[in-house]
Amino acid sequence: MIRYIIRRLLQVIxxxxxxxxxxxxxxxxxxxxxxxxxxxxxxxxxxVIDALRSQYNLDQPFWVQYGLFLKNxxxxxxxxxxxxxxxxxxxxxxFPVTAMLAIEALIIQAVFGVLFGVFAxxxxxxxxxSTVLVASLVVIAVPTFVLGFxxxxxxxxxxxWAKPTVGANADWGNLILPAVxxxxxSFAYVLRLTRTSVIENMNADYVRTATAKxxxxxxxxxxxxxxxxxxxxxxxxxxxxxxxxxxxIVTEGIFNVPGVGNKLFQAVQRGEGPTVVAxxxxxxxxxxxxxxxxxxxxxxxxxxxxxx
Amino acid sequence: xxxxxxxxxxxxxxxxxxEIKDLAITFTTSAGEFKAVKNAHLSIMPGETVxxxxxxxxxxxxxxxxxxxxxxxxxxxxxxQILLDGEDIAHASEKRMxxxxxxxxxxxxxxxxxxxxxxxxxxxxxxxTLKANGRPDGPDDVARVLAEAGLPDAHRRxxxxxxxxxxxxRQRALIAIGLSCSPKLLIADEPTSALDVTVQRKILDHLDKxxxxxxxxxxxxxxxxxxxxxxxxxxxxxxxxxVVEAGPSLELLQNPQHPYTRRLVESAPSLAxxxxxxxxxxxxxxxxxxxxxxxxxxxxxxxxxxxxxxxYKLRQGLGKSSDFAAVDDVSFSVRRGTTTxxxxxxxxxxxxxxxxxxxxxxxxxxxxxxxxxxxxxxxxxELFTFRRRVQPIFQDPYGSLDPMxxxxxxxxxxxxxxxxxxxxxxxxxxxxxxEQVALPQSTMQRYPNELSGGQRQRVAIARALAxxxxxxxxxxxxSALDVLVQAQVLNLLTELQGRLGLTYLFITHDLAVVxxxxxxxxxxxxxKLVETGTTDDVFEAPQQEYTMALLNAIPGASLMLPPAxx
Numbered sequence: 001m002i003r004y005i006i007r008r009l010l011q012v013i014x015x016x017x018x019x020x021x022x023x024x025x026x027x028x029x030x031x032x033x034x035x036x037x038x039x040x041x042x043x044x045x046x047x048v049i050d051a052l053r054s055q056y057n058l059d060q061p062f063w064v065q066y067g068l069f070l071k072n073x074x075x076x077x078x079x080x081x082x083x084x085x086x087x088x089x090x091x092x093x094x095f096p097v098t099a100m101l102a103i104e105a106l107i108i109q110a111v112f113g114v115l116f117g118v119f120a121x122x123x124x125x126x127x128x129x130s131t132v133l134v135a136s137l138v139v140i141a142v143p144t145f146v147l148g149f150x151x152x153x154x155x156x157x158x159x160x161w162a163k164p165t166v167g168a169n170a171d172w173g174n175l176i177l178p179a180v181x182x183x184x185x186s187f188a189y190v191l192r193l194t195r196t197s198v199i200e201n202m203n204a205d206y207v208r209t210a211t212a213k214x215x216x217x218x219x220x221x222x223x224x225x226x227x228x229x230x231x232x233x234x235x236x237x238x239x240x241x242x243x244x245x246x247x248x249i250v251t252e253g254i255f256n257v258p259g260v261g262n263k264l265f266q267a268v269q270r271g272e273g274p275t276v277v278a279x280x281x282x283x284x285x286x287x288x289x290x291x292x293x294x295x296x297x298x299x300x301x302x303x304x305x306x307x308x
Numbered sequence: 309x310x311x312x313x314x315x316x317x318x319x320x321x322x323x324x325x326x327e328i329k330d331l332a333i334t335f336t337t338s339a340g341e342f343k344a345v346k347n348a349h350l351s352i353m354p355g356e357t358v359x360x361x362x363x364x365x366x367x368x369x370x371x372x373x374x375x376x377x378x379x380x381x382x383x384x385x386x387x388x389q390i391l392l393d394g395e396d397i398a399h400a401s402e403k404r405m406x407x408x409x410x411x412x413x414x415x416x417x418x419x420x421x422x423x424x425x426x427x428x429x430x431x432x433x434x435x436x437t438l439k440a441n442g443r444p445d446g447p448d449d450v451a452r453v454l455a456e457a458g459l460p461d462a463h464r465r466x467x468x469x470x471x472x473x474x475x476x477x478r479q480r481a482l483i484a485i486g487l488s489c490s491p492k493l494l495i496a497d498e499p500t501s502a503l504d505v506t507v508q509r510k511i512l513d514h515l516d517k518x519x520x521x522x523x524x525x526x527x528x529x530x531x532x533x534x535x536x537x538x539x540x541x542x543x544x545x546x547x548x549x550x551v552v553e554a555g556p557s558l559e560l561l562q563n564p565q566h567p568y569t570r571r572l573v574e575s576a577p578s579l580a581x582x583x584x585x586x587x588x589x590x591x592x593x594x595x596x597x598x599x600x601x602x603x604x605x606x607x608x609x610x611x612x613x614x615x616x617x618x619x620y621k622l623r624q625g626l627g628k629s630s631d632f633a634a635v636d637d638v639s640f641s642v643r644r645g646t647t648t649x650x651x652x653x654x655x656x657x658x659x660x661x662x663x664x665x666x667x668x669x670x671x672x673x674x675x676x677x678x679x680x681x682x683x684x685x686x687x688x689x690e691l692f693t694f695r696r697r698v699q700p701i702f703q704d705p706y707g708s709l710d711p712m713x714x715x716x717x718x719x720x721x722x723x724x725x726x727x728x729x730x731x732x733x734x735x736x737x738x739x740x741x742x743e744q745v746a747l748p749q750s751t752m753q754r755y756p757n758e759l760s761g762g763q764r765q766r767v768a769i770a771r772a773l774a775x776x777x778x779x780x781x782x783x784x785x786x787s788a789l790d791v792l793v794q795a796q797v798l799n800l801l802t803e804l805q806g807r808l809g810l811t812y813l814f815i816t817h818d819l820a821v822v823x824x825x826x827x828x829x830x831x832x833x834x835x836k837l838v839e840t841g842t843t844d845d846v847f848e849a850p851q852q853e854y855t856m857a858l859l860n861a862i863p864g865a866s867l868m869l870p871p872a873x874x
Contacts, residue, residue: 205422212376212417213437213485214410217402223436224425303469304426 012288023280024066027273034271038082081275097170098259102244104179109187110237117194124199136188148181148254165256178255182248186240193236197229231301238294242287324351325393325492325525332387333370344370346549357526359540361533363790367549372495372529376413377405410441414491418498420478424470430481431466441489457484458514476507490522497529504653505861531790533572535863537561545569575795610811611642616674618660634660636835647812649826657835662783662815666700696726699772703784705764709756715767716752722774741770762793783815798825819862831855
């Protein structure tokens with residue numbers, strides 16, 4: 001088991017090098033000159049441009065730029081972005097916010113998705129099941145930005161249940177509304193996955209045998225249907241956590257959350273290679289660790305799976 | 309058989325523990341109402357074992373499930389009574405059924421592979437049964453229950469998961485669970501049909517012993533008439549939802565009244581004792597077929613297997629591995645136009661031999677000589693031709709037909725792959741093949757899921773015959789079929805052999821089937837060939853202890869029947 005974990009962690013190295021190289025190259029290949037864009041309409045003196053180019057190594061060929069980036073990374077010197085802010089400080093600011101948002105969204109989709117999914121599955125074909133199925137389809141069909149603006153208007157502005165935008169002071173309470181929006185889409189998938197899995201397991205032979213043993217219905221459901229049904233759901237949730245950490249650009253934009261998505265979008269627009277790659281590097285680590293955790297949880301849920 | 313039994317306390321117990329009267333069960337499906345059980349009646353006295361015998365769809369399992377209140381959601385009792393110790397439970401509340409299950413009615417299910425929850429330890433699954441029925445449920449109680457069912461080293465076993473158990477051990481665990489709360493009635497639904505014969509015998513012996521000790525009545529559901537007769541006091545025969553005949557086991561076997569029972573007795577492989585003699589109808593004496601290889605092409609050895617060996621590397625972690633000989637130094641030969649059976653239990657290596665002969669798996673050592681040519685050197689075009697001449701029929705007719713292909717396409721596919729004929733001639737050929745396997749022409753447009761198991765196996769046979777092969781490898785080709793259907797398929801295979809001069813290599817665990825179809829037998833145990841000979845020799849005078857054990861384990865082997873029925 002330990003060997004397995006070590007091997008998985010070692011896999012981070014090639015994945016990390018590959019992704020950073022790819023992302024760095026894509027930013028490098030973006031059209032337009034980032035330094036010129038920095039000054040907008042004004043034309044700065046050539047000496048200033050040269051100084052900036054040399055500060056960000058933009059005067060070097062691609063491989064040298066990438067090599068210098070790696071060197072700085074491994075000496076824990078991430079440097080500064082185009083507004084002269086230390087990148088390390090930016091990362092320390094944005095990642096906790098997005099982590100809070102992602103965890104809240106994950107809890108919402110896991111708890112409600114599983115709960116509704118189990119009840120729908122157990123009542124297959126009944127009114128509750130059909131209602132939930134149709135409702136989840138609606139949620140899947142409506143794009144996030146529509147959902148985001150509608151929720152912002154209804155719960156934030158008209159009802160005043162939550163702040164319509166988050167702004168600088170992001171905490172668990174302020175993030176509830178974006179978390180709900182963010183969680184809703186995956187909630188629908190979790191629900192449907194749980195429902196299908198429950199229905200499949202309900203008809204399993206061992207469930208009938210469990211009933212034949214004289215177990216009460218709640219025990220049969222909890223011990224023999226629920227645990228077995230969780231196996232595919234956990235896999236999905238784990239894979240989704242990585243997505244939530246990196247991909248909340250739309251939601252973070254609507255609710256003005258100062259998180260990873262917002263920052264990443266900004267950095268890409270400005271062609272700030274170092275910032276983009278720094279953020280992506282952390283995301284790679286998050287993905288790898290999240291996937292490892294899922295695999296370990298998977299083995300715990302299903303004893304037939306053993307890693308060597 | 310309605311003798312009054314005296315229980316241990318000495319009081320006359322003349323009331324049946326279970327009495328089913330005029331039971332009718334209806335399933336509601338999208339296609340409408342379906343009466344699965346129309347008229348079932350039976351009674352089981354305390355301590356008695358009663359078997360319900362019938363083919364799939366006869367309603368035997370449905371009747372048993374109704375008795376423990378486990379009918380699937382779309383099924384319901386629409387008439388009659390189920391009296392458990394005098395109480396009608398046909399429409400009992402779920403609450404009452406939960407009280408009764410486990411403590412009053414136990415169940416041993418059919419398939420040990422799918423009836424234990426894979427994510428919980430065996431001990432946990434025993435313990436929750438004890439707990440739910442208010443019995444002491446400490447680790448020692450769990451171990452005692454498992455030990456009583458014949459699991460050695462029960463404390464350690466209780467901490468293992470189902471996937472760490474063999475099929476036989478799982479079934480013991482399920483028997484332990486079924487009997488853990490000493491129910492008065494045990495429903496055993498095909499409890500051993502998924503197990504090897506020798507394991508089957510041990511498990512049934514143990515089940516007999518336990519239920520006798522506990523005084524438990526048993527309702528045994530089986531498709532195997534031999535097994536029913538051997539294990540039960542009374543046999544109830546069900547056919548299309550009706551009980552057509554019932555009576556004391558031997559009496560019913562020796563003197564079946566209902567036409568269906570008669571057919572069942574005739575086709576029960578465990579009771580039949582002779583090879584199906586279609587060769588005789590062709591004017592060839594069976595003895596002739598077995599005569600030492602004479603000159604001429606029709607008697608030559610079409611397939612020779614020499615010192616065949618297959619070694620698998622087993623990983624043991626930390627980069628170490630050990631060798632496992634799945635097949636160890638196996639040699640035999642098959643004469644053209646005859647049937648050679650390879651018998652053995654799971655893990656004996658018989659299927660690996662079949663795979664190697666089919667060139668689906670490469671031997672580690674040894675030679676397979678087909679029609680004088682070593683198959684090891686076959687490549688490309690030659691291998692392609694070899695595949696045309698040697699065709700397989702597999703065990704699972706559900707798994708070996710593509711559900712997305714209709715029957716026409718299924719049978720035509722090998723012809724198309726081997727570029728034989730044009731569309732018109734291929735269609736003609738498919739029609740001929742369907743005729744040969746006695747399927748109506750209308751089958752062509754149907755899909756596998758619309759056919760029964762026996763029909764699907766006929767399709768598989770037709771597909772194997774499409775390329776006019778010389779040798780057909782049947783890997784457990786009839787094991788998944790009901791006895792009557794099995795008998796039909798065996799007859800068909802024998803008839804085709806007589807007509808087309810086919811050679812069969814028959815892989816099976818079922819000695820009764822061997823008796824019916826094979827000329828030669830090779831007995832395999834743990835990768836080695838332990839005995840070979842003509843079927844008559846091996847059955848009448850087995851030389852090896854292992855072969856004897858296999859023969860003794862055939863259910864119903866000891867029963868004497870009028871020979872005429874075979």
